[in-house]
Amino acid sequence: xxxxxxxxxxxxxxxxxxxxxxxIFLLLMIGFFALATPFLVLYNNGAWAVSLFWSxxxxxxxxxxxxxxxxxxxxxxxxxxxxxxxxxIEIINSETKNNLFYESGMKKNKWLxxxxxxxxxxxxxxxxxxxxxxxxxxxxxxxxxxxxxxxFSRGDKGREIIHFDGTYFVFYSKNNSYFQLREKQFGKxxxxxxxxxxxxxxxxxxxxxxEEGSGYNNIExxxxxxxxxxxxxxxxxxISGVSGEIHVALDGSMFKFNREIGIKTVSVDKLDEVKQRxxxxxxxxxxMVQVIK
Numbered sequence: 001x002x003x004x005x006x007x008x009x010x011x012x013x014x015x016x017x018x019x020x021x022x023x024i025f026l027l028l029m030i031g032f033f034a035l036a037t038p039f040l041v042l043y044n045n046g047a048w049a050v051s052l053f054w055s056x057x058x059x060x061x062x063x064x065x066x067x068x069x070x071x072x073x074x075x076x077x078x079x080x081x082x083x084x085x086x087x088x089i090e091i092i093n094s095e096t097k098n099n100l101f102y103e104s105g106m107k108k109n110k111w112l113x114x115x116x117x118x119x120x121x122x123x124x125x126x127x128x129x130x131x132x133x134x135x136x137x138x139x140x141x142x143x144x145x146x147x148x149x150x151x152f153s154r155g156d157k158g159r160e161i162i163h164f165d166g167t168y169f170v171f172y173s174k175n176n177s178y179f180q181l182r183e184k185q186f187g188k189x190x191x192x193x194x195x196x197x198x199x200x201x202x203x204x205x206x207x208x209x210x211e212e213g214s215g216y217n218n219i220e221x222x223x224x225x226x227x228x229x230x231x232x233x234x235x236x237x238x239i240s241g242v243s244g245e246i247h248v249a250l251d252g253s254m255f256k257f258n259r260e261i262g263i264k265t266v267s268v269d270k271l272d273e274v275k276q277r278x279x280x281x282x283x284x285x286x287x288m289v290q291v292i293k
Contacts, residue, residue, distance in 0.1 A: 002271040006087050010266055013079035021076070078106045081133050084266070088275050089135070098282060101136040116145055117168050120240040120247030121191035122180070127153045127163055137282070139289045143172040146281060149249075163187075166235070166251040169285060171292065175246055179219045180208040181227045181239040189240075226291045246292060 081104045089102040105113045114129035123129075132148040151164040178196065180189050182205065189196045189208050196208040205227065209219060223239055226248070230237045235252025 002087075002091065002268045002275075004268070006084070006271065007266055007268070010079055010084055013083055014076070017076040017078055077132070081106045084271070085133055085274075088271060088278060092275060092278060096279075099137060100278075100282070103134045103136070105131045105133055114147075114149070116170060117147060117149060117247065117249075119242055119245065120170070120249070121189050121194070121242070122182070122238045122240050122247060122249055123151045123163050123187070124153070124190055125192075127151050131168075135278075135281075139286050140293060142289055142293070144285050144289075145170040145172075146285060164238075164249060164251050166249065167281060169248040169250075169288070171246040171248070171285075171289070172244060173246055173292070175241050175244060177218055177220070177241050178210045178243070179223070179241040180206070181219070181223060181237070182206045183236055183238075186236060186238075222292050226288060229287070229291055248288065 085104070086102050089100050092098055093100055103113075113134075114131045116134065117123075117131070118125055118129065128151070130150045130152075132150070134145055134147045136143065136145050138144070147168045149164060149166065149168045150162070153161045153163065155161045178191070178194050180196065184204065184206055186206075188206070195211045197211050199207045199209055201207060202224075207219060219241075223241065223246070227237055227239055230248070230250060233250075233252070235250045238247075238249040238251070240247040
């Protein structure tokens with residue numbers, strides 16, 4: 001069960017992160033005024049110097065104030081993923097027969113930490129891949145990795161173009177065929193080492209297999225069954241088969257881990273809510289195993 005001591009410790013960690021942010025802002029302020037000093041010395045050397053001073057000082061100060069407001073209101077995800085989620089997983093493991101292994105993406109090289117899902121070839125590799133955390137566990141002899149992932153590119157003026165933001169599963173199985181199943185309007189395979197071609201057996205989804213001579217080129221019925229099983233849950237579904245693995249990406253609100261916990265406030269009820277969400281994801285993966293095993 002959760003208790004207030006977890007929340008108290010979490011608030012301490014939040015405050016530590018806040019102090020780090022404020023120290024960075026203070027260093028920026030010191031650096032800015034140090035750079036402004038030479039212009040201040042030249043201030044009385046004529047109209048050009050006054051104009052130059054206010055052009056630099058005014059613009060710089062405005063940018064610094066905007067940055068300061070952003071930093072002051074910024075809340076780091078680190079305490080949530082490095083402390084709260086491990087506590088939640090610890091309690092789940094103590095109360096159930098699950099043996100979940102948790103890894104936080106906050107402590108890892110983000111590119112290396114996201115490598116587990118790149119092999120699936122479902123999304124563009126050149127985009128930015130962020131894995132917030134990964135759970136690893138076994139169900140009926142199949143090892144499973146589940147990650148909370150976000151994949152996005154930068155568009156005009158830094159605008160985020162989100163390719164995927166949801167829950168990503170990898171089932172380590174005896175699969176020998178390369179294939180993909182995905183919704184009609186969303187993307188294409190992103191493999192570089194395997195050539196794939198589109199086939200047309202269903203009108204409602206995109207289906208891809210490898211070209212002749214590149215290996216096994218069929219999609220087993222159970223993977224269509226898995227797609228249909230997941231498609232009923234109001235989510236975009238992506239399924240990829242690679243050697244020894246089945247990758248499943250689910251992009252939809254009901255498949256997202258509750259990432260808002262503790263960003264501004266946290267309570268015992270919120271902790272319990274996230275615990276239930278984790279258990280729902282575990283139960284879903286068990287149902288998926290039943291379909292594909």
